[in-house]
Amino acid sequence: GIQVEQSPPDLILQEGANSTLRCNFSDSVNNLQWFHQNPWGQLINLFYIPSGTKQNGRLSATTVATERYSLLYISSSQTTDSGVYFCAVDVGDDKIIFGKGTRLHILP
Amino acid sequence: EPEVTQTPSHQVTQMGQEVILRCVPISNHLYFYWYRQILGQKVEFLVSFYNNEISEKSEIFDDQFSVERPDGSNFTLKIRSTKLEDSAMYFCASSGDREMDIQYFGAGTRLSVL
DSSP: OOOEEEEOSEEEEETTOOEEEEEEESSOOSEEEEEEEOTTOOEEEEEEOSSEEEEETTEEEEEEGGGTEEEEEEOSOOGGGOEEEEEEEEOSSSOEEEOOOEEEEEEO | OOOOEEEOSEEEEOTTOOEEEEEEOOTTOOEEEEEEEOTTSOOEEEEEEETTEEEEEOTTOOTTEEEEOOSSSOEEEEESSOOGGGOEEEEEEEESSTTTSOOEEOOOEEEEEO
16 A cells, blocks of 8 residues: 655644654555644644645645655744644545654743 | 534543534535544544435544434434544534635534543
């Protein structure tokens, strides 16, 4: 089956810094989503981005489907950005496959 | 914005007991899903449901698990006889279209089996 790999596994940054999270996938996908899991465990959908670039405030994402990767950019990090960021891909067979996530710690 | 609602937010049960986790998907959605996340691990697919039947299930979804859409709004996951290793966060999701639509996730139910 498809493999979804996220890097780095852990990232510690000072408040105000910028960060780039990466998601590589091993096969063609129909859809790709980025999620933020907050400290209470809730999954918050950030982007639905099978290809191209999208921006939402301080967050933006780019997926290059032909090269099988996606990037999530967080600018001017805030402590509330802390949590785990998951990439998840849909290959069209009724389920989405999650990566193992990047755990982000933003220090005040 | 419409959302997927899950209840309860936290369920504590004794090993061997039956539990039912409840979900109210987005009202015009047709596809429903359950996922599981053991603490500290990634989110894993359990089952998908369409047109009142299971369309796909993972190897995790054994005979102890069942799903049901008892009425027009609820979608439930039942664990018949809970085990310690069933302790996890359970997420419900729904989508309007299988291939092209985003899956919207609920906030999750944390199941603790003692």
